[in-house]
Amino acid sequence: MRLLFSALAGTLFGAGLFISGMTDTAKVQGWLDIFGDWDPTLAFVMGGAIIPMFFAWRLTEGRRPVTQAFFPPKPPVEIDRRLAFGSVLFGMGWGLSGLCPGPAVASLGYGGVMHWVFFVAMLVGMGLAPYVRAALFERAMPAE
Amino acid sequence: MQSEWLWGLGGGLLIGLGAAMLLWGNGKIMGASGLLGGLVDGSGRSDWAERAVFLIATFATPLVIYPLFNEVDTHISSNWLVLVVAGLLVGIGTRIANGCTSGHGVCGISRFSLRGIVATLIYIAAGGASVLVFRHMLEVI
Numbered sequence: 001m002r003l004l005f006s007a008l009a010g011t012l013f014g015a016g017l018f019i020s021g022m023t024d025t026a027k028v029q030g031w032l033d034i035f036g037d038w039d040p041t042l043a044f045v046m047g048g049a050i051i052p053m054f055f056a057w058r059l060t061e062g063r064r065p066v067t068q069a070f071f072p073p074k075p076p077v078e079i080d081r082r083l084a085f086g087s088v089l090f091g092m093g094w095g096l097s098g099l100c101p102g103p104a105v106a107s108l109g110y111g112g113v114m115h116w117v118f119f120v121a122m123l124v125g126m127g128l129a130p131y132v133r134a135a136l137f138e139r140a141m142p143a144e
Numbered sequence: 145m146q147s148e149w150l151w152g153l154g155g156g157l158l159i160g161l162g163a164a165m166l167l168w169g170n171g172k173i174m175g176a177s178g179l180l181g182g183l184v185d186g187s188g189r190s191d192w193a194e195r196a197v198f199l200i201a202t203f204a205t206p207l208v209i210y211p212l213f214n215e216v217d218t219h220i221s222s223n224w225l226v227l228v229v230a231g232l233l234v235g236i237g238t239r240i241a242n243g244c245t246s247g248h249g250v251c252g253i254s255r256f257s258l259r260g261i262v263a264t265l266i267y268i269a270a271g272g273a274s275v276l277v278f279r280h281m282l283e284v285i
Binding site: 010012018019020024029032048052054060065069074086093099111118125137 | 148149150151152153154155156157158159160161162163164165166167168169170171172173174176177180181184185191193194195197198199200201202203204205206207209210216217218219220221222224226227228229230231232233234235236237238239240241242244245246248249250251253254255257258259262263266267268269270271272273274275276278279280285
């Protein structure tokens with residue numbers, strides 16, 4: 001049952017990323033190119049995705065997911081250096097390539113070999129992340 | 145141009161429905177970097193199968209539907225060095241920040257999570273600065 005929900009969610013996610021144009025790096029970089037030929041498409045995608053999720057979150061109160069006892073709890077309202085530092089690195093790579101993790105997976109099948117170059121580098125980065133985190137934030141965040 | 149905005153809105157709705165499906169079905173946040181990263185660093189070992197099924201479906205669906213569209217071009221850089229550096233930054237950054245566009249952006253903003261909103265503002269600002277520097281100043285992308 002959980003696998004079925006995962007498959008359905010992944011199908012909707014993959015279809016949505018493709019149809020919306022978010023697997024097209026030119027559209028993503030166009031959104032980030034405020035000083036160039038700005039492309040607002042990403043705002044429509046983000047807005048479109050937030051609408052169903054807004055209602056999905058609203059309806060969670062007093063209910064439970066189909067296959068689990070509880071919904072994910074709201075994370076602590078804590079803006080730490082990790083969140084800021086990680087988001088800066090991510091944003092730089094996102095701008096440089098026009099790819100974030102979802103579209104990087106969704107474009108692998110048809111986008112050609114350069115998508116695999118990015119994907120493998122991203123996996124290596126994900127593998128290195130715990131060590132980078134430990135080296136930079138060990139003292140500040142010992143319990144991670 | 146405006147039809148592209150409508151495709152964006154329609155595709156965005158599908159992304160949001162996918163996130164709602166994972167939330168209501170499995171009680172999970174649909175964050176691409178978290179689902180994938182957990183498989184890479186071993187933190188997602190306990191539910192690896194559902195992560196893998198989700199990612200395979202994300203990978204396979206565009207592969208199946210792209211022939212229905214003409215002139216599919218992802219406009220990816222042909223510079224492998226740019227892509228390697230960008231991939232490393234995205235991989236390390238999303239895991240340190242605990243989320244990317246889907247987790248912090250779609251799932252976080254929609255529940256008014258301050259962390260999600262702040263992360264999104266930061267990575268969009270950093271992305272804008274990145275395009276400004278690498279496209280308009282250094283002209284490498």
